[in-house]
Amino acid sequence: MAGKKTITVFGATGAQGGSVVKALLQDNLFSVRAVTRDVTKPTARKLKEAGAEVVCADLDDETSVKHALKGAYGAFVVTNFWEHMDKDKEIKQGKQIADHCKQLGLQHVVYSGLENVHKLTGGQLEVLHFDSKGIVEEYSRQIKVPMTSVRLAFYFENLLTLCKPQKCQDGKTYQLVIPMGDIPMDGISVTDLGPIVCSILKNPCEYTGKDIGLSADKLTIKQYAEIMSEVTGKTIVDSKITPEAYAKLNFPGVQEMTSMFLFYHMRPDRNVELTRKLNPDVQTFKKFMEANKEAFKDL
Structure with missing residues (x-):
């Protein structure tokens, strides 16, 4: 490990951070x-066994965040709106990390961001978990991270x-209850x-300063x-639900969705x-379904 540049990965035991840790360890450059x-916890111990330095930090604890970033060349930063569903809290966490990245002189930060929808639509539409990340993106640019x-x-x-899919x-038939009509969804x-993320970190000159939409x-x-039906052997259709009808469904976060x-x-x-x-092996939806069809056997 000596001589290698260090990448700090936040959310390392989560879905995004875990994927990034795995890829960086396999690549072995950083x-x-x-x-x-x-x-x-077991997932953290497994990361240590795989070769990662595992450190404790809480995004609400400024001292621990600074410690996690100290001496690093770069970082992967992800925050989790759905953990608390608080836009202001996510903005505070993101800005605080950006401040420390700037102060500590990190040379490349990959941020899991999204658009500031409220700003893009002139206030006509508000998507809290997008807007918070968009605001942090803008702030990071302003302070020149x-x-x-x-x-x-x-x-x-x-x-x-x-x-x-819902029965x-x-x-016998199942339906996807997603209000997109005939508009393609990435x-x-x-x-x-x-x-x-690994490819981006290995090519800072090409990607620093860019916003990259992934699909x-x-x-x-x-x-x-149709793909789900083909792979699972079950009859799955589009419910054709409208956004107005979807908004009346009863589950936590329905308005945000x-x-x-x-x-x-x-x-x-x-x-x-x-x-x-950036990832030549990225899965199409059909490949993803083929790899995960067992998850649908008990529908």
């Missing part, structure tokens, strides 16, 4: 400092959990993020459903070609 709130922002598309993994009244597996596939909900899908209607910039350049 030493990896994996940041987690609990260094004793050498940053690349990666903006992920809709996670394919959501179709296994929050947005999994229809006939007991998607990507979060597991494919790591090699992308592995641009499909309509009907096309997602409705606003997100309305922003997706505007076709935000997500670049499949660049995504494949």
Whole structure:
């Protein structure tokens, strides 16, 4: 590990951070400092066994964040709105990390960002978990943090959990309840993020200062459903639900999700070609489904 530049990875035991740690360790160009709130949990111990330096930090604890960044060449930064669903808290966390990255002289920060939708739409649409990250992006640029922002598309993994197919009244057919109509929706597996971040960190001159929209596939909900049907052998269709009807569903965060899908209607910039350049092995939705079809056997 001696002589290698250190990359601090926040959220190292989460989906995004975990993918980044795995890819950096496999590439072996950088030493990896994996940041987690609990260094004793099994996932953290596994990272240490794999060769990462595992350190404890809480995004609400400024001293621990600074310690995690001290001496690092670069960082991967991700914050989790869904943990607290507080826009202001996420902005505070993100700005605080940006301040420390600047003060400590980090040379390349890859930030898991998103658009400031409220600003882009002149206040007509507000997507809290996008807007907070967009504000942090803007702040980081203002204080001249050498940053690349990666903006992920809709996670394919959501179709296994929050947005999994729902059984229809006939007991045989399933439907995807996603209010996109016939507008294509970009998607990507979060597991494919790591090699992308690794490529960006290895090419700072090419990517520092850029906002990169990531996507592995641009499909309509009907096309997602057709692929799911083909792979699982089940009949899965697009429910054709409207945003107005979707907003009336009863689950936590439904308004936030409705606003997100309305922003997706505007076709935000997500670049499949660049995504494949950064990670040639990125999975199409069909490949993702083939790898995860067991998750649908108990539908």
